[in-house]
Amino acid sequence: MGNYIFLVLVLSSFFGLSKLFAKAGIDSWKAWVPIYNFFELSKALKKPWWWALIMIVPGVNIMMYGVYGFNVARAFNKPSNTDLWFASFLPYIFFVKIGMDPTAKFIGLDKFKNEPSTIIKNWVDPIVFAIIAASIIRGYFIEAFTIPTSSLEKSLMVGDFLFVNKFAYGPKLPQTPLSFPFAHHTIPGANTKSYLEWLKLPYFRLPGFGHVENNDIVVFNYPDGDTVLLNFQDRSYYQVVRDLADDMKMKGLQYDSSKTDAYYMMMARNYLNDDSNPLGEVKVGKIVARPVDKREHYVKRCVAIAGDKFEVRDGEVHINDKKQATPEKAQHYYYVATNNSLFGEITQSKEGGFPTLTNQKLLDELDIYADEAVRRELIRNGDTTTYYLNMPADVAAKVRQMPGVLSVKKYVEPKGDYDARVFPHRSAFGWNNDNFGPLIIPKAGLTVPIDTHNVCLYEKAMNTYDDGIHQVEVKGKDVLYDGKPITSYTFKQDYYFMMGDNRHNSADSRSWGLVPFDHIVGSPFFVWLSIKYSEKNQISGASFVKGLFKNSKEGKYRWDRFLCYVDDGKLHSIKIPFLVTIFAIWGATRWNRLRKEKMKPKAKGAK
Secondary structure, three states: OHHHHHHHHHHHHHHHHHHHHHHOOOOHHHHHOOOHHHHHHHHHHOOOOOHHHHOOOOOHHHHHHHHHHHHHHHHOOOOOHHHHHHHHHOHHHHHHHHHOOOOOOOOOOHHHOOOOOHHHHHHHHHHHHHHHHHHHHHHHOEEEEEOOOOOOOOOOOOOEEEEEEOOOOOOEOOOOOOEOOOOOOEOOOOOOEOEOOOOOOOOOEOOOOOOOOOOOEEEEEOHHHHEEEHHHOOOOHHHHHHHHHHHHHHOOOOOOOOOOHHHHHHHHHHHHHOOOOEEOOEEOOOEEEOOHHHOOEEEEEEEEOOOOEEEEEOOEEEEOOEEOOOOOOOEEEEEEEEOOOOOOOEEEOOOOOOEEEOOHHHHHHHOOOHHHOOOOOOEEEOOEEEEEEEEEHHHHHHHHOOOOEEEEEEOOOOOOOOOOOOOOOOOOOOOOOOOEEEEEOOOOOOEEEOOOOOHHHHHHHHHHHOOOOOOEEEEOOEEEEOOEEEOEEEOOOOEEEEEOOEOOOOOOHHHHOOEEHHHEEEEEEEEEEEEOOOOOOOOOOOOOOHHHHOOOOOOOEOHHHOOEEEEOOEEEEOHHHHHHHHHHHHHHHHHHHHHHHHHOOOOOOOO
16 A cells, blocks of 8 residues: 555656646656656756666655755745755655645746855755765665674674675665665664555565675575564564473473464464563563565575585585585584683673683683583583583684693584474474485475475475465365465575574574575675674773774784675785775875965965
């Protein structure tokens, strides 16, 4: 309905423009030709012709409508504050109002050439066009991101501030263009969504520079983020439902042996739908659905592309039955046995109260994050203390050489040891993080057999991602698609399997399944800043000021990661070329200014 209303508003504005064009001596029919009408309006207002090109850009063109409205109000001698506000925020209706107003006469903008309002000249105009320019760059070319979690540690690290290239795979047009500038899904400082769904555009992607390939690091919209608990946005709604259903069943609070798992899932959803109920000590809060372009941004490594056969065997990734090289900085958990309590005892951190180890100095030197140092209790066996530590292979090799270390053994979840938090969350598959699959990754046009056993692998693609909302259900021995039995399914788009390099501490496709192509955003290409956080590195990450005078290992700032471009997760410094370019631009600008000053004619009487 919102789309139809917006279409009516646009057509109404064209009608209003036809009346305004007649008053300005322009052929009325030109008002009905999209884009060309604003080109003619720009000429009449004596504004740059390229303003009309901005009207092609979804989302930004809505702001540009207000810019045109503001100038039209003045050009037709309606400069009162009421008219300017009306024209800026409701230009569609304002064009009709002023077009039908017999008192509105076209006088042009000449009297505003020397802007009488210093606020408009010095502040409003520059700010509006800065927002418009930044919105175009952010929406279609480059967007700034921060790495918030350790999923790709140590390839892309917590605290990396980077730019993402949206042309890598083709920029997506916004599907919800009515949104607050520079906010993703929530207005900063408020628990309120930053967008309106009155206007929804269909999915469309512009051509990109390439295609998603194996081992690319990719930014994408989190598929499981289509439904969110506003008070628990850092948790998957679907995993909360599963956990709550298990609690209801296993703890016997509402246990009934005659009820199925589906019954307990329904009970869990009903509980969450009542936002007066608590989850822990906090109320559940509202449950909201988010469109694709407003779902949380995640960044992972694409380990399998459309058409691949994907499998994890004892922690090693296999594609089409071939073992793949492990990323250089990939992390795993290790059992570290010591005879001297090398890493100390378990304690509560002052930063957030999470459990950690007392030997923070050693953890910091090895860059083992404090909040990942205790995921299991210490194992005591006589004088031997065994720790469970998350680290890359090179750090594990260093630890193995330390005095008092008896052994360092990589942890691998045994095959068949079912993990309920691992996709597809069915005990019949018995998958876990280290032994997963095999799974065929869907490709556009690929047809796969569907039965009551494997439908759970592709259900989300079939009922949500592929072709709008459809009903998929198992009834007896049949799989029903919109009420009709099916034995196969043909996919409409490509899908991908994403994993973090932090293999035992990553919420990735092993948790929630496939990533559709329409969720792909872009590729990280430049890290401009990198800092440590005190909850991760409690010693070196503690001080902003002292860190300025320390190296990357001992201080808060990872100087070696500043101004680096990203290639396959590896960083390559461009500090020297960057600084040379800055100084060259500064020098050229200064030389040009001095040259112009010398060329100015001397004042009369000067000697």
